[in-house]
Amino acid sequence: MRLFAGFLMASAILVAADISPEPVTFTKQVLPILQRNCQSCHRPGNIAPMSFLSYESTRPWAKAMKAAVISRKMPPWFADPNYSHFSNDRSLKQSEIDTIAKWADTGSAQGDPKDVPPPVAWPENGWTTKPDVILKGIPWTVPATTPKNVIEWATVVTPGNFTHDTWVTSIEIKPSELGVTHHICTGFIPHQPDVVYNTPEWVDKERDDAGVEVPPSQRTLRLPTANGTGKIVEGSDPRAARIDIGHVCFVPGRALQDFRIHNAAVLVPKGYDVLWNIHYTPNGKEVTDRPEIGLTVSDKAPERLMIASAAGSANPATFAIPPNDPNYSPDPIAIIFHEDAELVWMAPHMHLRGKDMTYRLEYPDGRSEIVLSVPHYDFNWQLPYELAKPIRIPKGSKLVITAHYDNSANNKFNPDPNRTVYIGNMTWEEMLGPFIGVTVDKTVDPSKVYTAPFSNASRGGA
Ligand code: HEC
Known part of the structure; x- marks a missing residue:
């Protein structure tokens, strides 16, 4: 009886091997998928917490990868495919999901190093596109907690240092602390002689116990907010109302606005300054965010x-x-x-x-x-x-x-x-x-x- 079962098992393995003679390996089948669909975020300095550049850093995640791709949690994509086609759609084909699942289920082998495809030349320091110019924001220490967990939106102006009219062909905003960054929006504004650089301004809003803004008709008192050092503005924030050009925002999942793919650009006149609109949310641990803007620029009109x-x-x-x-x-x-x-x-x-x-x-x-x-x-x-x-x-x-x-x-x-x-x-x-x-x-x-x-x-x- 035992012999018989052993014989059956052996032939079952043979049959399976006949159907799929080639085992799924990292170097041959998995890495090309990761390069195309995952590494844009899963590499050092970018938004995902682990890197999928090498076998060593990817291998421990094999089972989690299988679960994430089968449930279509990864890569993140939320548009209904019935409407429009999108160039940044990184969704996997069913065959690619099957490949990752099989790799996770069959020992997650490395494979032959000779199969490794040429590495993708990702820009350094986590940038999605290699910037020609890097503009630095002000470092902002976000406390572990604040009253009602509120930090009001603030605006900051930094020098733009544009020595001539400049065609900006892409804008990427890169906070260093994603866990506290609700958004950072930036744009370019005319230089004003009385501008005070690098100093946050915000409006001190009256909020109820749950941190919800009290409508004007019900306001009774002003409550302090905790934005760090800066200037509280009475009434509405004059900077927030300024018309800026090249207005783009970082929000989770959206960092780069690349105008080159549309043969387009934004013209930033000589001498313009940079306007930052910043919203942090405390996250239980004090951290200091050091946001940067990366620009690609061109002297040629688009x-x-x-x-x-x-x-x-x-x-x-x-x-x-x-x-x-x-x-x-x-x-x-x-x-x-x-x-x-x-x-x-x-x-x-x-x-x-x-x-x-x-x-x-x-x-x-x-x-x-x-x-x-x-x-x-x-x-x-x-x-x-x-x-x-x-x-x-x-x-x-x-x-x-x-x-x-x-x-x-x-x-x-x-x-x-x-x-x-x-x-x-x-x-x-x-x-x-x-x-x-x-x-x-x-x-x-x-x-x-x-x-x-x-x-x-x-x-x-x-
Ligand atoms: C647009 C950026 C982006 C892309 C593209 C992306 N990921 Fe992720 N991934 C993240 C971020 C950020 C996290 C951490 C936060 C989270 O789990 O949502 C994450 C988390 C994960 C996790 C952990 C999930 C968990 O449940 O803990 C796995 C596994 C994973 N990704 C696999 C993949 C694979 C495989 C691909 C490609 C097929 C991929 N990701 C593509 C950004 C991305």
Whole structure:
């Protein structure tokens, strides 16, 4: 009997070996997938906590990799594939998922070193694209905790040192401490003779016990906030209202805005300064963030002008998510185009109750199409969706954005399902912020291309 079973097992192994004679190895089958789909984040200095450059650093993660790719948690990607094609879509094919799973299940062998593909020449220090110019922000020490866990948004101006008009062809923002960085937005502003460099300014907002901004009609007292050393501004922050150009943001999952792939650039005039809008959230451990901006620049004019921007907000006067509402939908936002343009990327922004967002383009002739649908939004992954082919937006079109929010206890990120949630800066308040990138002809005034509602929205003003 035992002999018989042994014989059966032996032949089963033979049969399996016949079907798949070649074992899956790191060097031959796995590393090429990691180079294409994982290393952009999984390497020293970039956002993922472990490196997948070498066998030694990857091997301990084999089982976790299998689980992460089968569940499609990795690589992170949230766009519904039925709408538009995106050039930065790193989703794996089923055959690639099977390869990683099989490698994890069959001993995770290294394989023949001769099979190793040439390494990808990733830029140093974790940059996604190698910068020509690096602009440094101010170091910011984020305490372990603050009252109500609040650090108000702050703005800082640093020198730009542009000695001549400069075409900026990509902008990458790199915080050093991702765990505390809610966002860093930057842009370029005209130099003002009385500018005070390297000094944060913020508005000291009155907040209730849960850190929620108190609407102006109910304000009674001013509460101190803990932003470190800097200047508290009364009323609204004058810098926040300044019009900047080349406005881009770092949010989790979105660091680089590369205009080169669209043959476009932003023109920064000589002498302009750099405006930083910064939002940190304490994370239980004191850390010092040292943010940097990496630019690629060109002396040659591009084919098109790039306009990258947050495009409007839901109406802060009417936006209110009722307690325990699992599917709140505010009025849609309509971005109206006054010039012919090309849509090149989109990036939904909401906070912890954000559930889904859809961008629909309505043409002047009545046709309409969905250009992006993110059915399961995740605050931890605010990816940009780069269109593989720009979508032409004829003048007179509308880009209509709808979103839903889940304020029920089923939303595992929900800090408190029993509150009404309003528009506000903190993650426990909400936003409806559809970012878009469009390019236009060089003769067009970029400030006249589209209008978006409530572009400087805050629930109670300052
Ligand atoms: C856009 C950046 C990015 C890409 C691309 C990416 N990862 Fe990740 N990965 C991260 C970050 C950040 C984390 C840590 C935070 C987290 O777990 O969400 C992570 C975590 C992981 C983990 C740990 C998961 C866990 O449950 O603890 C595994 C395993 C992993 N990634 C595998 C992969 C594989 C395999 C690929 C490619 C097929 C890949 N990742 C592509 C950014 C990325």
